[in-house]
Amino acid sequence: MAVNPVELKPYVILLIVVCLTAVTLSAIWNVPYIYTVIGFAALAFVGHLVTIDDDLAGGWSNPNGDMKSPWAELGIKAIILLGMICLALFSGAANAQAFDRSMLDGVWAESTNYQFGCRPDNLHQRLELSSDGKTLTFKNDRKWKVGAGDEVTQYSASVVRSTTNVLIIKYGSELVGIPDEFREWEMRFIGPGTYLWRAASWPANQFNEVIGVKCKQ
Structure with missing residues (x-):
């Protein structure tokens, strides 16, 4: 059965508004766009699910049963939500593999x-990224x-995300005395x-004035 473009128009407008809002909030909160999009998709799906009885025949929004079944719209929202989650998982795995591990080789110190x-009197370190790319030691x-x-003699941080030359890491609660605003670093x-x-x-x-330098291979 052919899809009526007029029926799709509200969904297209909603998608554009959600994407624009997600981009804005991601910039404010400094998080990837995909996470804010997932938040909106989850809100739309859960909100529809908990009020779906109102849209059924005889419900508050559909007392005469004239409205179309709400299950199709709910199904579309579920597909969008699952698609966004799969995209986030895929992109997260891709980012973890994108970082050039060879950059961590050698012995490091900070100026x-x-x-x-x-x-000689300065701290020297070796930096090791776990095989799954999720932990920096x-x-x-x-x-x-x-x-x-x-x-x-050693400590670790979770890798939140990465690119070819960047690791975003977050120190866990086992490292005490670190203010919340200084737990996540680029x-x-x-x-x-x-x-x-x-x-x-x-x-x-x-950036701060701390510079990490490789002292030897």
Whole structure:
């Protein structure tokens, strides 16, 4: 049976409005667009599901049974929601594999206040990304205090997302004393053997003065 373009028009308009709103909110909250789109799709599906009895024949919105069955519209919303979730899962897996792991090779140190980073009295680390791309482990060459916790020889963070030269990581609750706004960080490699840090709560392209440098392979 042919689809009436007039019947599709409200759905097209709704999709455009949702996408534009998702882009705006993603920019404000600094999260990928797909997550805000999924939020809207889930809201539309659940809202329709819990009120579907009103649209059935004899219901509050359809007392005479003149309206079309609401199941078809609910099915469309379910398909959209599942499609968005699958897209998010696929893109997340793709991003995890997109990062160039070779950038992490070697022994690293960080320069603060423009000092020489690879000096002997400074902390040196090896950076290891798990095989599934979801965890970044920092292995220290000495005990080092992270946040307000104990001194440790290694610690880790979850990889939220990634690109070819960027890891967005988030420290877990096991690292105590770290304010919530400083738990998620962008680790951006700006060239072979060099990276910068930016807190996710900061404006885009605003980095601190800490510079990570590769001291040896």
